[in-house]
Structure formats: C-alpha cells, structure tokens
Amino acid sequence: xxxxxxxxxxxxxNGCDTTNCPTSTACIxxxxxxxxxxxxxxxxxxxxxxxxxxxxxTNSAVAILRKGDTYPTIIKNDFxxxxxxSVVTYSSDGSSIVGQQAKQQSACNPLNTYYSVKRLIxxxxxxxxNLELVYGxxxxxxxxxxxxxxxxxxxxxxxxxxxxxxxxxxQLAAQALDGAPPQQVVITVPTYFDARQRAATLQAAQLAxxxxxxxxQEPVAAAMAFGFGKPYDAELLLVFDLGGGTxxxxxxxxxxxxxxxLGTDGDAQLGGDDFDAALAAWLQQxxxxxxxxxxxxxxxxxxLQQLPPDVLARLLEAAEAAKCRLTEEQVTVxxxxxxxxxxxxxxxCCSSTQQQQQQQQEQVQQQGVSVELxxxxxxxxxxxxxxxxxxxLQALADGCKLAYECEPGQVEQQLANHTxxxxxxxxxxxxxxxxxxxxxxxxxxxxxxxxxxxxx
Numbered sequence: 005x006x007x008x009x010x011x012x013x014x015x016x017x018n019g020c021d022t023t024n025c026p027t028s029t030a031c032i033x034x035x036x037x038x039x040x041x042x043x044x045x046x047x048x049x050x051x052x053x054x055x056x057x058x059x060x061x062t063n064s065a066v067a068i069l070r071k072g073d074t075y076p077t078i079i080k081n082d083f084x085x086x087x088x089x090s091v092v093t094y095s096s097d098g099s100s101i102v103g104q105q106a107k108q109q110s111a112c113n114p115l116n117t118y119y120s121v122k123r124l125i126x127x128x129x130x131x132x133x134n135l136e137l138v139y140g141x142x143x144x145x146x147x148x149x150x151x152x153x154x155x156x157x158x159x160x161x162x163x164x165x166x167x168x169x170x171x172x173x174x175q176l177a178a179q180a181l182d183g184a185p186p187q188q189v190v191i192t193v194p195t196y197f198d199a200r201q202r203a204a205t206l207q208a209a210q211l212a213x214x215x216x217x218x219x220x221q222e223p224v225a226a227a228m229a230f231g232f233g234k235p236y237d238a239e240l241l242l243v244f245d246l247g248g249g250t251x252x253x254x255x256x257x258x259x260x261x262x263x264x265x266l267g268t269d270g271d272a273q274l275g276g277d278d279f280d281a282a283l284a285a286w287l288q289q290x291x292x293x294x295x296x297x298x299x300x301x302x303x304x305x306x307x308l309q310q311l312p313p314d315v316l317a318r319l320l321e322a323a324e325a326a327k328c329r330l331t332e333e334q335v336t337v338x339x340x341x342x343x344x345x346x347x348x349x350x351x352x353c354c355s356s357t358q359q360q361q362q363q364q365q366e367q368v369q370q371q372g373v374s375v376e377l378x379x380x381x382x383x384x385x386x387x388x389x390x391x392x393x394x395x396x397l398q399a400l401a402d403g404c405k406l407a408y409e410c411e412p413g414q415v416e417q418q419l420a421n422h423t424x425x426x427x428x429x430x431x432x433x434x435x436x437x438x439x440x441x442x443x444x445x446x447x448x449x450x451x452x453x454x455x456x457x458x459x460x
Contacts, residue, residue, distance in 0.1 A: 094116050
C-alpha cells in the first residue's frame with residue numbers, strides 16, 4: 005500500500021492529453037506505472053493476508069484474513085455458495101472443470117469425473133479397493149492409487165485432482181485479493197493422516213503453484229475457529245467431524261490460545277459417501293420390491309457394483325440430494341427417470357425370473373419411478389453405519405476420562421425409543437449416586453467435563 009501512495013503521477017508534457025494520446029511517452033509510462041503499482045498493491049495485499057483452505061472430501065472452502073480484520077472471510081464461489089464441491093472432470097483436450105459444474109457431469113461423464121479423492125490420496129490400492137466409486141482405479145509402480153481417465157488416455161493421480169481443486173480455490177482467493185494469487189497458504193488435514201498422506205497433500209499444493217504451504221490438523225482449526233475473537237478461557241472441546249469420507253473425533257484442550265489435541269479416534273472408512281451408498285442401495289431395492297427389510301444392507305450395497313457407471317452416478321446423486329432435503333423435511337420424494345430406474349431395477353432383480361424382470365422393466369420404462377423417503381426410513385437404512393459412530397466415541401471418552409450422562413452405545417436405543425438421553429439418565433441417577441463412567445477408586449481423577457461439542 006505504501007507504493008500506491010508514494011508513486012508519483014506523470015503529468016502530460018507539451019500540452020499532450022494522455023487520455024486522448026495513447027502513444028505519448030508520458031501516457032505509456034503513466035499506464036505502466038499504474039499497472040505496476042496495482043500489481044504491487046495486489047501482491048502486497050496477498051502477502052499480508054492469511055489464507056486458509058479446507059480441502060475436504062466432498063466440499064472444500066477457502067477463507068482469507070486481511071490485516072485489521074476481526075474475523076476471517078469465507079469466499080463465495082460463482083454460484084453464491086461458501087463451499088466448492090471437491091469434484092473434477094477431465095476432457096480429451098486436456099481441459100478440466102472443477103466444482104459445481106463438474107459435479108453436474110457425474111451422470112453424463114461418470115468415468116472422467118472424480119470425487120472423494122481425499123479418501124485415496126497417499127493410499128495404496130489394496131487399502132481402498134472396497135470403496136464404492138464410479139470411476140476406475142489402478143496401481144502405480146509403487147502400489148499407490150491411480151485414477152483411470154479414458155478422456156486423457158492415461159491415468160491421473162489423486163494429487164493432480166486435488167491440485168485442480170486447490171487452483172480453483174486459489175483463484176477465488178485471488179479475486180478477493182485484487183487479482184494477486186496467494187503464495188502462503190494453510191491447508192487442513194485430518195489428524196489420522198500419516199506421513200504418506202501428508203506428503204501427498206503437500207505435493208498437490210506444489211502442483212497447484214503454492215510456494216509456501218503449512219498443514220494444520222482439522223480439529224485444531226475447528227477449535228481455533230470456535231475460539232476466534234473470544235477470551236482465552238480454558239476449554240475442553242470435543243470435535244465431532246463426520247465428513248464425506250471419514251469420521252474423526254478429537255478432544256482438544258484450549259488454554260490461553262494454545263491448542264493441544266489430547267486424544268483422537270474415529271473411522272477412516274466411514275463418511276457421508278457411505279450413507280449415500282446405503283441410501284442408493286435402499287432405493288435400488290425399492291425399485292424391485294415393495295419391501296427391503298429382508299435384505300442385508302451390505303448385500304444391497306454389493307448390488308451397486310453391478311450397475312453401469314452412469315446409473316450408479318444418478319442413484320448416488322439422487323440419494324445425496326434426498327439426504328440433504330431430509331435435514332429440513334420429514335419426508336421427501338425421490339424422482340428417477342425411466343432409463344435409470346429400469347437399469348437399477350434390473351440389477352436388483354438378479355434373483356427374479358426373466359419374465360418378472362421384463363414385466364418390471366416395462367412398467368418402469370412407461371412412467372419412471374417416484375419413491376418416498378422419510379427420516380425414519382433413512383435412519384433404518386443407515387442404522388449399521390450410524391452404529392459405527394458410537395464405538396470410537398466410547399473409546400475416546402474412556403481413554404480421556406470424559407464424563408458422560410449416557411453410554412455412547414445406548415444412543416441408538418434412546419433414539420429408537422424417542423427418549424431423551426438426559427431424561428433417562430436422571431431416572432437412573434435417582435437410584436444411584438455414581439455417574440455411568442464413574443470409578444469406585446477414591447483416588448482416581450474425576451471425569452472431565454466438556455465445555456462444548458463442535459459439529460464440523
């Protein structure tokens with residue numbers, strides 16, 4: 005900014021009007037100085053701003069904190085959203101599409117549209133072969149993951165896909181910083197990321213052109229955001245992060261602005277993608293039968309692998325959209341076009357006779373399908389996945405000596421009975437003065453009490 009205020013303006017000489025005389029030396033010099041000053045101001049603004057990126061499995065976001073700002077500013081994308089889908093589509097001409105437009109390509113160009121690569125970055129192929137993905141995977145010479153890309157005729161790596169997402173986010177940040185791309189960026193990573201995954205994330209940042217990058221643990225970033233602008237009080241925070249590809253729990257101690265992760269747990273193979281797959285499997289079963297209660301959810305999800313890529317992409321897209329609508333509605337209706345419904349029903353009816361399959365396909369092809377999904381049915385379809393949330397929570401609570409009023413393993417029962425956990429505990433406490441996780445040892449430390457639970 006100092007350069008802007010001290011750079012002298014050249015005056016027209018010999019009566020030459022620089023506005024109407026673009027070929028004059030003064031005009032050219034003045035224009036060049038203004039351009040350099042503008043670029044220098046933008047570069048100074050970019051250097052003075054702190055830029056943070058949440059490189060997520062499903063969605064990503066970028067925020068900037070300028071000098072003098074009270075709070076960080078999350079940058080909106082061209083669609084007015086604070087998040088950008090972590091999706092990239094590649095074309096045969098070498099170009100790529102990132103974000104919402106790429107997500108819209110998932111149904112019509114499924115084999116060249118890549119999502120959830122955070123679950124693959126820095127991993128070996130044999131570690132991720134059970135994931136429900138539309139696009140194909142292959143192993144590199146070291147056994148790492150490569151993504152088959154028919155449009156390019158050669159595989160791409162998760163680092164390359166992540167780099168394209170990062171470039172898009174950097175462009176959004178540059179627009180907010182008057183056109184200067186940020187050179188120093190902080191990127192969040194899960195606590196469980198090992199050295200290979202961290203190194204792969206750093207490689208993606210380098211491919212995106214970031215000169216200086218720092219990694220910060222996601223729970224620490226969440227705790228810092230929670231405490232931003234607040235007094236430095238001692239707090240014990242539980243970060244509950246059920247993302248698109250992983251489930252992470254972290255206990256963070258905050259004291260005088262210093263964050264310390266006391267314990268972590270979670271499930272690296274559990275996330276929103278798995279809930280989408282479970283709902284898609286349930287939806288597929290509804291297309292073939294009026295009842296899916298006799299089928300195991302794992303068997304239903306196994307049938308998804310038999311679907312053509314475009315049909316699977318449409319089912320997953322419909323399942324995700326219905327899941328999101330049920331956050332505000334009690335009941336929603338899923339509409340499927342005739343070709344998608346017919347193909348899904350045919351795969352689900354593999355045990356039916358050929359005549360039955362033909363009858364069902366003819367009925368579907370005539371009118372398509374609309375399926376009603378309620379919150380209660382969604383809970384039933386995802387019960388096994390949801391049950392996996394409580395085991396890590398129980399382990400973290402016991403390992404870190406946390407006080408709780410309800411056994412984490414009893415949450416599902418409480419939800420099923422529509423009874424508040426606290427109310428049940430109050431009735432239990434009338435006959436017992438000790439807490440559910442109390443100790444009979446009089447010298448044992450008292451269980452810690454949480455200050456807040458952060459759902460991120």
